[in-house]
Amino acid sequence: SRPTLKRMPARLPDARLALKDLSDLLLREFMKKRGSDSGALITLARTALEFTPPEHPHRHSALINLANVLYERFKKEDSHVDLDEVIVLRRAACKCMFPDDPERQTTLLELDDCLHERFRRTDAIADLEEIISLRRVTLERTPPSNRCRQLLNLANSLVERFEKLGLVTDVKEAIALGRTALDLCPPGHP
Numbered sequence: 001s002r003p004t005l006k007r008m009p010a011r012l013p014d015a016r017l018a019l020k021d022l023s024d025l026l027l028r029e030f031m032k033k034r035g036s037d038s039g040a041l042i043t044l045a046r047t048a049l050e051f052t053p054p055e056h057p058h059r060h061s062a063l064i065n066l067a068n069v070l071y072e073r074f075k076k077e078d079s080h081v082d083l084d085e086v087i088v089l090r091r092a093a094c095k096c097m098f099p100d101d102p103e104r105q106t107t108l109l110e111l112d113d114c115l116h117e118r119f120r121r122t123d124a125i126a127d128l129e130e131i132i133s134l135r136r137v138t139l140e141r142t143p144p145s146n147r148c149r150q151l152l153n154l155a156n157s158l159v160e161r162f163e164k165l166g167l168v169t170d171v172k173e174a175i176a177l178g179r180t181a182l183d184l185c186p187p188g189h190p
Contacts, residue, residue, distance in 0.1 A: 038073040045069045063093035064107060071114070080121070087114050099141075108138050112153075125164060132157050144184075151181035 045066035052062040067089035074082035090111040097104040112134045119127040135154040142150050155177040162170040 038069065038076070041069040042066070042073065060093040060096040060103070060107070063089045063096065064103075067093065067110075080118075083114060083118055087111065087118065090114060105138060105141055108134055112138070123164075125161075128157065128161055128164065132161065148181045148184045151177045151184070155181070 045062070045068075049059075049062040049066050052059045056062075067086045070082045070089070071086045073079065074086060090107055093107050094104060094111065097107065112131055115127045115131050115134070118124065119131065132154065135150065135157055139147060139150040139154055155174040158170040158174040158177070161167065162174070
């Protein structure tokens with residue numbers, strides 16, 4: 001049982017990792033089944049995270065797994081508490097990953113999506129500021145030939161900030177980014 005697992009002595013790190021691996025395996029199997037109980041999935045994901053030491057090289061995977069199951073529940077139940085926790089977990093996962101880890105780019109984009117969802121609901125400028133920062137980071141890490149979408153996403157967020165704060169520099173930068181995106185897109189590109 002879970003309480004028994006929590007009482008396991010800290011001096012048995014290999015046993016804890018074995019339990020973490022077991023929890024990860026059960027979580028993956030559970031996620032494959034359609035209509036699985038989200039509460040059970042979340043419990044498994046939380047258990048896997050609890051048994052993943054902070055220094056473990058794959059801690060980000062446990063954070064992402066929990067974020068993913070909470071996000072699925074958020075989409076079904078529309079709970080802002082779940083969305084807030086997903087954002088915290090995705091931020092933590094990004095901090096655990098090396099900047100050049102290919103999975104980090106995906107996690108940053110997912111964090112961006114969650115922040116944008118929360119921004120649409122709350123109009124919190126802090127979320128929009130973080131979105132702009134994330135979009136700048138993802139743009140820097142995207143090969144020049146594939147930057148069209150990232151340029152337009154950043155331009156859109158700058159226009160949103162202009163609409164909220166009225167900063168003319170945001171509009172000027174958004175226009176410049178849009179022009180750069182047009183130059184990168186081949187003729188006939190949607």
